[in-house]
Amino acid sequence: xxxxxxxxxxxxxxxxxxxxxxxxxxxxxxxxxxxxxxxxxxxxxxxxxxxxxxxxxxxxxxxxxxxxxxxxxxxxxxxxxxxxxxxxxxxxxxxxxxxxxxxxxxxxxxxxxxxxxxxxxxxxxxxxxxxxxxxxxxxxxxxxxxxxxxxxxxxxxxxxxxxxxxxxxxxxxxxxxxxxxxxxxxxxxxxxxxxxxxxxxxxxxxxxxxxxxxxxxxxxxxxxxxxxxxxxxxxxxxxxxxxxxxxxxxxxxxxxxxxxxxxxxxxxxxxxxxxxxxxxxxxxxxxxxxxxxxxxxxxxxxxxxxxxxxxxxxxxxxxxxxxxxxxxxxxxxxxxxxxxxxxxxxxxxxxxxxxxxxxxxxxxxxxxxxxxxxxxxxxxxxxxxxxxxxxxxxxxxxxxxxxxxxxxxxxxxxxxxxxxxxxxxxxxxxxxxxxxxxxxxxxxxxxxxxxxxxxxxxxxxxxxxxxxxxxxxxxxxxxxxxxxxxxxxxxxxxxxxxxxxxxxxxxxxxxxxxxxxxxxxxxxxxxxxxxxxxx
Amino acid sequence: xxxxxxxxxxxxxxxxxxxxxxxxxxxxxxxxxxxxxxxxxxxxxxxxxxxxxxxxxxxxxxxxxxxxxxxxxxxxxxxxxxxxxxxxxxxxxxxxxxxxxxxxxxxxxxxxxxxxxxxxxxxxxxxxxxxxxxxxxxxxxxxxxxxxxxxxxxxxxxxxxxxxxxxxxxxxxxxxxxxxxxxxxxxxxxxxxxxxxxxxxx
Numbered sequence: 001x002x003x004x005x006x007x008x009x010x011x012x013x014x015x016x017x018x019x020x021x022x023x024x025x026x027x028x029x030x031x032x033x034x035x036x037x038x039x040x041x042x043x044x045x046x047x048x049x050x051x052x053x054x055x056x057x058x059x060x061x062x063x064x065x066x067x068x069x070x071x072x073x074x075x076x077x078x079x080x081x082x083x084x085x086x087x088x089x090x091x092x093x094x095x096x097x098x099x100x101x102x103x104x105x106x107x108x109x110x111x112x113x114x115x116x117x118x119x120x121x122x123x124x125x126x127x128x129x130x131x132x133x134x135x136x137x138x139x140x141x142x143x144x145x146x147x148x149x150x151x152x153x154x155x156x157x158x159x160x161x162x163x164x165x166x167x168x169x170x171x172x173x174x175x176x177x178x179x180x181x182x183x184x185x186x187x188x189x190x191x192x193x194x195x196x197x198x199x200x201x202x203x204x205x206x207x208x209x210x211x212x213x214x215x216x217x218x219x220x221x222x223x224x225x226x227x228x229x230x231x232x233x234x235x236x237x238x239x240x241x242x243x244x245x246x247x248x249x250x251x252x253x254x255x256x257x258x259x260x261x262x263x264x265x266x267x268x269x270x271x272x273x274x275x276x277x278x279x280x281x282x283x284x285x286x287x288x289x290x291x292x293x294x295x296x297x298x299x300x301x302x303x304x305x306x307x308x309x310x311x312x313x314x315x316x317x318x319x320x321x322x323x324x325x326x327x328x329x330x331x332x333x334x335x336x337x338x339x340x341x342x343x344x345x346x347x348x349x350x351x352x353x354x355x356x357x358x359x360x361x362x363x364x365x366x367x368x369x370x371x372x373x374x375x376x377x378x379x380x381x382x383x384x385x386x387x388x389x390x391x392x393x394x395x396x397x398x399x400x401x402x403x404x405x406x407x408x409x410x411x412x413x414x415x416x417x418x419x420x421x422x423x424x425x426x427x428x429x430x431x432x433x434x435x436x437x438x439x440x441x442x443x444x445x446x447x448x449x450x451x452x453x454x455x456x457x458x459x460x461x462x463x464x465x466x467x468x469x470x471x472x473x474x475x476x477x478x479x480x481x482x483x484x485x486x487x488x489x490x491x492x493x494x495x496x497x498x499x500x501x502x503x504x505x506x507x508x509x510x511x512x513x514x515x516x517x518x519x520x521x522x523x524x525x526x527x528x529x530x531x532x533x534x535x
Numbered sequence: 536x537x538x539x540x541x542x543x544x545x546x547x548x549x550x551x552x553x554x555x556x557x558x559x560x561x562x563x564x565x566x567x568x569x570x571x572x573x574x575x576x577x578x579x580x581x582x583x584x585x586x587x588x589x590x591x592x593x594x595x596x597x598x599x600x601x602x603x604x605x606x607x608x609x610x611x612x613x614x615x616x617x618x619x620x621x622x623x624x625x626x627x628x629x630x631x632x633x634x635x636x637x638x639x640x641x642x643x644x645x646x647x648x649x650x651x652x653x654x655x656x657x658x659x660x661x662x663x664x665x666x667x668x669x670x671x672x673x674x675x676x677x678x679x680x681x682x683x684x685x686x687x688x689x690x691x692x693x694x695x696x697x698x699x700x701x702x703x704x705x706x707x708x709x710x711x712x713x714x715x716x717x718x719x720x721x722x723x724x725x726x727x728x729x730x731x732x733x734x735x736x737x
Binding site: 217 | 549668
């Protein structure tokens, strides 16, 4: 135990640089401060996106118009999608926890390019601003959905250009973060930290970095083409000029499917850390975990066609994409198996982060299995573009990445802030969050199978019951999230001081004081064994 | 195993970062090459006829110019390594001159198309059929994006030239120059693909 007197070095929170006040943060190149900048930006965007989602669920509580008209609803689901996808879940874990923890976990002083790191955050803010500007200028907000499908995206009167450029700039931010992490992991691991001694969270960041680097440029060029289509009428995606809207869908999903793995891989990494720490046991099948991460990242490139099963592709393409989609399930199942096997005969410490990890595995499995139903060609025809897809997607992306994000926040909170949070309130929040989540998205599976389409602001009377349950779930979920976030903020002031290693973790970040000093490590750590050395 | 936590500057890391960035640039154009391939396959006759209208002469000149400029910037790296500041500055000056020549040629080339009312969205072009619309759409978009990269490259090279003048880049620390060189080579390389795709394959 480290008591306060023995802490010599000022933490990164107290450090006085050459800038004062807010500039000490927004001009800082310290990876820890940049991680915090991202955390606050992303939490802000998450609150906006969640509130829009809440309003949409309120609209759907009864058939017909409840609180908003169809056009507003279209604008809302577009904004909800853009905010949640491009500004929350894609940067979520890498930009916040990756930035804060990657150098700590591999024993480095900072990332490879600290100034580029700060620049990435500015790109992020610019992208967010452009998206917000698109809402209030021009002839009304964008109404295409976050997918910007052609040809509607260049025919709608909605103000598409700022939104499209915003997404482009956000992509740039994502690429630079990925590039930074790749170089950091290649060049800055502590002496003795071989590839097979690296913890799993950095491993997932490494795989994510490659996906960010190799997939994002495709969406970049696609969005530029949409912009060119609107401004110059070049006709690549315009059927009246000889172009092919289907080509847009191919290009879009060539990025946007791997993007799902940008979201989920670091989530899996964080969950692996949590499960190992609270089971006090070395992660089961460490090498298989790495292999499955790499396999998911690799196969993830070749499954984009499953978003387009009803768009019109050849039979061969349909079968191939369906088969490849099923293949992704194998490494994902390996991971779930290994998490459970890690707990087996472990000495489990039931703390809040561990509850989050359990909840993650539960919703991730439901999301994963429903993905297999959608990946199968025959059932896909029935379920395509229904609420079933909506439920599957939210179970994976919100249930997967969202739960892992909150889990990671509760796991690394003592390290980041130097305080403990009130675990009673944290658990209450989690319970509400979990119950609300299942109540909100569970009925959507049923509604989808009954044939309720997504993205409609109105529906038939026969869907009423399911929608009432779902809307009530949204209130429970929202209050759960509010309790969690308020509790974490409140604990910043009132929480007891955190020790260096409150959970008994074995990775490098727990060997230094909480919160970490500016220079991270007093002495260069030398690694002599694997990352989870519990005996 | 390499560790560099003690050094703030690390040339290997910078170069690795630059190479990774070049991957993203290649994929950016890669998306366009896919679009090109598909539309060339679907409209082979129209693409064949339209390609014959482009001036192979200007295209060839521009290719030679870019190849020479890649040569001069590579030579400037060697010059700075040999502490020959004057030579390095002169070679970078020539590189910038070549880049500007390329843009000037492009300006006249595009200008002649515009005078003939051949540009995306033009009614005259639309009358010639969908294959021509797509060919010229691709031509303007891809060479336009390439020209934008030339301009960005020139800005970088100018900054590097200024830094050499101020001795911030010298025989001890020239990774910025090397990275600009890498970027310039990539821009050159992309042109090596654009040139046959638009001018030579008829």
